[in-house]
Amino acid sequence: MRFLIVGVALFLFLYPIFHPLSLSDLPHRPLGNSVGFYIYPGEGVNLVASKLEGMGLVKSAELFIEEAKRVRLSFRAGGYILKEGMSLYDIIEALKRRPTLEKVTIPEGLTASEIAKILLRKEIISSESEFLLLVNKGKRYFKSFKYIGDIPSESVEGYLFPDTYYLPRRSSPKGVISLMLERFERSITEEMLKELPKLGFSLHQVITLASIIEREGQKEEEYPIISAVFYNRLKRGMRLESCATVGYLLPERKGRLSINDLKIDSPYNTYLYGGLPPGPICNPGLKAIRASFFPAKVDYLYFVSKGDGSHHFSRTYEEHIEAKNRYLGGAGQRNP
Template sequence: MRVKKLPLPALLLLLSVTFFGIFLVLIEKKEEVIVHIPKGLTAKEIAKILKKEGIIEDELGFFLLLRIKNAERRLISGWYPMKRGMEPEEVIDILTRGKRVMVPVSIPPGSNLREIAGIVEKALGIDSLEFLELAHDKRFMEECGVYDAPSLEGYIYPETYVFAKGEDARFVLRVMVKRMFEVLDDSIPLRAGEMGLNVHQLLTIASLIEEEAQVDEERPIIASVIYNRLKRGMPLQIDATVQYALPHHKPRLFYKDLRIESPYNTYLHRGLPPGPIASPGIKSIRAAIHPARTDYLYYVSRGDGTHIFTRTAREHINAKRRVKRKWKRGGS
């Protein structure tokens, strides 16, 4: 029987379709996907997810391999970068070693617990309410080395961390608080002790500086105002403490806001608030233990991030008038 030869164009088309199909298969096998393995799943349920995502082809075979390797109970939940069509042994290695998707989590200086909870929820998927509840849990706080504080407010060090996506709230909070204690090396608490302060009071003052200062050069000066007013028994009258006491941040405070009843309202209550109002950075912590030597008791914002510092109430009133006149003229 004689085999009929295909015309050259038809042969080329057939070869093109064949190779294109092989190419698509290879691309599909190499395609990277993010696979979520929730907590509490059985090995069979995990195998089903992997099959659905195209990571493995044989669900039963994968489960049996887990048993042979005694890896059923060693699979770690989380978010994983994987490729379709991977070798089952490689998949098991990833899941047992916890080679998860790593996510940067940036906490800016001056962030409070509510803001941090929102950042963590967006980045890692941790429920913000769960995060906040844990940050106020006394037993957990003591596990982190924090005692006699209302919450972990101010004990989370502001910097960029890298966590596995889906990490639990306990681990994330432990790492962030541990980092603060690493930054507070022996010399800082020692210096605070010489000033008659414990770590909690130090972080409280540092948080006030963090919220009030926008220019680094002014941090030690603002610190001096805080200490000078405390020494004289004057109320601190720091607007940021009122903002902290309010349910939501306001672009501008009114006189009625200054009368809100809260232990954090430093217009109504003398001395320090019960605890920090935000996470202070190292510059504010250093300013708290190395304040400038001044006799300033007041300051008013110029509106450009800097302040006018004054010694008397009359000077303060005059400074406020100058700032008001300046802004009426258009800020020039």
Template sequence: MGDLLSKIGEFKDKLGKWLNGEEVDLGNIHDGMKKGSEFFHSLTWKHWVAIGGFCVLVGVLAAVLTFKTADEAAPKDLDPNQTIFLSVKKGMSAGDITEELLKHGIINNKKAFWLQVKKGDVADKFKSGTYAFKPNTPPEEIIAKLVAGDTTEVKFTIPEGFGVKEIAKRLSDEGLVDEQEFLDKAKNFAPYSYIKRDKDIRYACEGFLFPDTYVLHDDPSVDGILKMMAEDLDTRLTSKLRQRAEEMHLSIHELITLASLVEKEAMYEEDRPIIAQVFFKRLKLGMPIQSDTTIQYLLDAPKEDVSIKDTKIDSPYNTYQIKGLPPGPIASPGMAAIKAVLYPADTDYLYFVADRQGHNHYSKTYAEHQQIVEQVR
């Protein structure tokens, strides 16, 4: 009996591996199962009743554990109308693809999907490319798409003011990249000489990934997306704009850093060139810029108002404590913010504060500024 149970256990383990797409040899346990057959012929009806009850119990427990594991591995609360993009790269095995399908909520039961794959004998017929699915798509539909190579054109949009972390999360949520891989590579991604790698800069390419709508025709990859977004900004920085920056004695790094602060401070178009002018005046006078947006960049989560305690944070990004610009940009500015820095307004303002609707109010003296703060906050 013990030898038989051992063989059954071995068969179960190998069957599990087979269902997960691994190559296994089921033939080498044939002799053991033959001996088991001879053993079964010697059992009485009482033995059969006991064995039958045991098998039913094991089967129920296995089913519960299988579905529980599958449910726990799949994302929860997905919008059934949501489009999920799946990137199938060359060299990925059918098992790898199944894991990605489960991870993104396209399937919710790995073993049920694998049974369909094995039934159709299509594990080696999946084609690379980018696919669009809905949550909990029937396995038959998924397999048909993967075998036919029914890929899709992928479009994604990055809004102005997004930082590297927000870009990584959006691309991950859309199933295009692994979030952590994107963050890891963004730390040192510096394809142009004006992008700095510095110990004080969190992500070298922060601010240099242009906010835009992009269309991917090939397999999406972290490297490809980073390169595409950085090239977009570099192309938009025309010779005319670069010459204007030189006339203002601004490096491209300084230009994008200032533009990122303007982007985060201004909600409305008319405020951008005025805020840019305030920053230039403060820099010229040797005053701290005192931009709340640089404090927000240091916090784990955004706050409606920064506190006095927040302004004491020890960091080269804390523009309440340092004079001059922070080490680098804090977000990706759009062209309006970049042009606002290159063509600022002509004002004498030194202070500004935004009301609860996002409109900024300006003043020339600190006393005036305090009065406005009391009125709008």
């Protein structure tokens, strides 16, 4: 009997050494909802592990790092569909494969309606109306997101961050909007927020101005100067007189506004109403947002298009009229 006990003990001690368990031998949890997981260019194993743990997809970032290094896992930038409850082994196997999500690029300066059309065309969403309903009532549906609770209106127009996304087809509109709002949160830095008291504006107002800069400007190097023009006009109590804000009211974009367009009675018409419009007129990109936080230190009050994508900036109205006559024959509309 003593020899039998000793033999069993030796077996139990030695078997795991010569026959170790692999991750595939571990019991699997029941699988839950599909989750989009994104690896961006340059992200390494530590950051990927931290994101997986933060999303509740793995219980231990350290264990994931150890196993990823053991199998020499090489990450490819892109989107992956994982499932809640997947084992560590299955997650690593999924990340070994090519990304499975659709690449969608949302350009800067689009409205929510224009974004919805891109997503519908790419078959990311199946209902444009549902997407727009969620955007227009976004404060109710996305109040857990940082900054959204402070929006004075219901819409999250202006906060759908333009970027390249990796999305599964037939995604829920709410999930897509959540991802864009999350990306917006990541774009706002402490450095930016420290500027708000100096500017004397709320974050919502700065994003509103960024959306106007995005639609008015064509050359990114001019964004801070355009920003300064608008801030200078606001400080002096001058109307912004931005064509872009009037264009937001029209069913379709126009190359040149009519006199009747400029007479549309709306708080978004900055030819008729002073101050900023009630909210953003598009969803601005990072460079326009930064320009709104960090305007150039110039004293210009006017600008006019040169017709080549750039602008002529003026300090006085007389200079501005001269520039309009030079570049537009006096018929220009870009008239701050």
